[in-house]
Amino acid sequence: NAKQEDITLKVDTALKTIEQKNKSLEGALPDNYFSRLGLDQSKFSALLDTINNIDTLKDEAQDIVGRVYEYFLSKFAIAEGKGKGEFYTPKSIVNLIAEMIEPYKGKIYDPSCGSGGMFVQSLKFIEKHQGNKKDISIYGQELTNTTFKLAKMNLAIRGISANLGNKAADTFADDQHKELKADYIMANPPFNLKDWRAENELTDDPRWSGYEVPPKSNANYAWILNMISKLSQNGVAGFILANGALSGGGEEYKIRKQIIENDLVEAIVILPRAMFYSTDISVTLWILNRNKNERTVEVNDGIKSYRKREGEVLFMDLRQ
Missing domain, CATH: 3.40.50.150 (Vaccinia Virus protein VP39)
Structure with a gap:
């Protein structure tokens, strides 16, 4: 769906669905975040394609998603x-x-x-x-x-x-x-x-x-x-x-x-x-x-x- 015009809405809907189906995440995920952000459509599509090409399960010993998350946490800190x-x-x-x-x-x-x-x-x-x-x-x-x-x-x-x-x-x-x-x-x-x-x-x-x-x-x-x-x-x-x-x-x-x-x-x-x-x-x-x-x-x-x-x-x- 990366090239679809309503991709930001699709991502926001997915986040909402994840939250609804996982009670431990109640109130944790951003609400209508990508729709409100006003991102350039082509840049957002390119970002999604880049992420999609990462094989997060290639090496079970490496928690790739976790490592990426930690990287951004440290930047945020x-x-x-x-x-x-x-x-x-x-x-x-x-x-x-x-x-x-x-x-x-x-x-x-x-x-x-x-x-x-x-x-x-x-x-x-x-x-x-x-x-x-x-x-x-x-x-x-x-x-x-x-x-x-x-x-x-x-x-x-x-x-x-x-x-x-x-x-x-x-x-x-x-x-x-x-x-x-x-x-x-x-x-x-x-x-x-x-x-x-x-x-x-x-x-x-x-x-x-x-x-x-x-x-x-x-x-x-x-x-x-x-x-x-x-x-x-x-x-x-x-x-x-x-x-x-x-x-x-x-x-x-x-x-x-x-x-x-x-x-x-x-x-x-x-x-x-x-x-x-x-x-x-x-x-x-x-x-x-x-x-x-x-x-x-x-x-x-x-x-x-x-x-x-x-x-x-x-x-x-x-x-x-």
Whole structure:
């Protein structure tokens, strides 16, 4: 149909039909987008022909459609000025988190899931290690409506079903998964988020029970305590934060001290600079574990193995 005069209408109708037949995509796809765009007919036809000539199924090991989608997501992230890597986490970092927490079986949660990249990569990790995708269920939450829709599409084109909550919503003010206890948490929350709550709001939230209330001037420790509250009895979390979260004073110091006394910190890994698309910031990977029994973890390409022991914290400086 590429050369038909009503091709833009045909594409819009197809998108609407896809949405109607796939409930997980409800509200995610653009409405009458191509009809409103005013594209040059011949250019649009040529674009469709070019896409049509790509053999997306030629190599089953390569997720061609997914790779193209990731490419445009990264371009979008740069164009939107999403500094600090909030929008798109580099694949190398996601792979490292997956290799260290080994999300094989159970519930995976991401409290700031962005476009869903963590979920895509963790499922690729499972497939690579001969695991079964059916043994995993996915839970996420995202604040920005556009990104929420992108996540739905990102997962749908790969046939991944997920519970992203009923809507795009603030994880702190409108938690979409209050009762969730996750076996694995993977996250790259916004760094150093200011004024994430009003002065007297969320002061008695059950998520910080047993800890100081995180300061409203910076959400780093609110993210950490939210994740700790969501961990199951043997749950493991791997997440990225700016290096400053390691040394904050005041309430942050007290919360950090309590987390260590509760023996939840398994590893702290400082990563090299310039790993993100739009910033050269150096970041830290935190591994938290509710059950630090001794066991060896094999990690490909670099770290050969490490042992988790009760009462110990592994520190790694990978900046060089």
